Amino acid sequence: MTSQPYPHREIDGDVYVSPRHLASSTFTGDPALAPLLDLDWDLRHDEDGNVFVSAPDRGVRLGYLPEGTDDGLWRITAYADPFDPPAWGVCFNxxxxxxxxxxxxxxxxxxxxxxxxxxxARPQAGTDERDPLLAIVPLLKQGWNFDRPRPDVFAIRAPDHLAVMEYTAGNLHPGAELTTRTARWHLWAGTSIDHPLWYATASTNTPLALLTALTQSVADPTPLLRWRQVTSSYHKGMAQLTPIPAPVPKRPTPLDVHRAVGLRRPAALPTANVPRWSTTSQSAAPTPRR
Incomplete structure (x- = not known):
């Protein structure tokens, strides 16, 4: 899809956002919860509006935490045993x-x-099918480039330099991987790692299939649909916003014109039989707006 950037002050309503890593959240969790709820996972919530979803065998848990203690809105963990520490964890802010x-x-x-x-399934470095670095292949195919921001970090950066996926080598503290941004995988967007537009983390043993699904979505060149007024992440000079064109009115065909003329009431008929609006008439309910 090709488009021209528009001045942000002139844009209103729904827009397409490109690149998609600058699209921010839709501020509703339903689409992301649906794949798990479709499998009849247990759904619970607390009085603050936080949502908790658990697999039937309690092997995987998800928390959607709009009223959590930090900006980690999504926390997903998996367990080899329900009483063991998590085998892996993923967080989206x-x-x-x-x-x-x-x-x-x-x-x-x-x-x-x-x-x-x-x-x-744990990724295994050096293998043909489960090497963790295979997760970056979808990004490489879209022109992302290698970087080395720190001695222990390998990174791949988006062509616009506004999104980065980092892989930290060496030993990491398992607890820190689950509760901080010091995780094996760190994906973020914006101009500053300290103040990103958004971020996601994944711990050491996060399955390759999940990592790859994430990078495939990030690398997808298809713009994302957003409502312009409800986000603050479309900074001028960063995201490209393309307004959705209004539908073109259909031109009436000769047959449409003929039918319209044929249905008109002749002027000679008495007007007493024609219903008219009055102060006692019930007006139609207004159509709700978003």
Whole structure:
């Protein structure tokens, strides 16, 4: 899809956002929850509006936490044993594009149906099928470039330099991977790692299938649909916004004109039989606006 950038002050209503890593959240969790709820996972919520979803065997848990203690809106963890620490964990903050979360939960639902060997499958460096660095292949195919921001970090950066996926080498603290941004995988967008537009993290043992589903969604060149007024992430000079053109009115055909003329009431008929609006008439209910 090709388009020209528009001045942001002139844009209103629904827009297409490109590149999609600058689209921010849709601020509704339903699309990302749906793949798991379709498998009849248990859904609960607390009085603050936080939502908790658990697999039937309690092997995977998801928290949608709009009233959590930090900006980690989505937290997903998997367990080899319900009483063990998480085998892996993924976090998306509150501004992460919902489509990226949905891509991961869709892959998670497919892996769960295959069993623990799939949703607990650890990546293995140096293998042909489970090397963790295979997760960056979708990004490489879209022109992302390698970078080395720090000695222990390998990164791949978007062509516009406004999104980065980092892989940290060496040993990491398992607890820190689950509760901070110091994780094996760190995906973020914006101009500053300290103040990103949004971020996502994935711990060391996150299955390759889930990582790849995420990077495929990020790399997809298709713009994302957003409502312009409800987001603050479309910074001038960064995202390209394309207004959705208004539908072109259909031109009446000769047959339409003929039917319209044929249905008109002759002027000679008495007007007493023609209903008219009066102060006692009930007006139609207004059509609700978004």
């Amino acid at each position: 509150n501004n992460a594009p919902t489509e990226f979360v949905t891509a991961l939960t869709t892959a998670l639902a497919a892996a769960y149906q295959q069993g623990p060997d799939a949703y607990l």
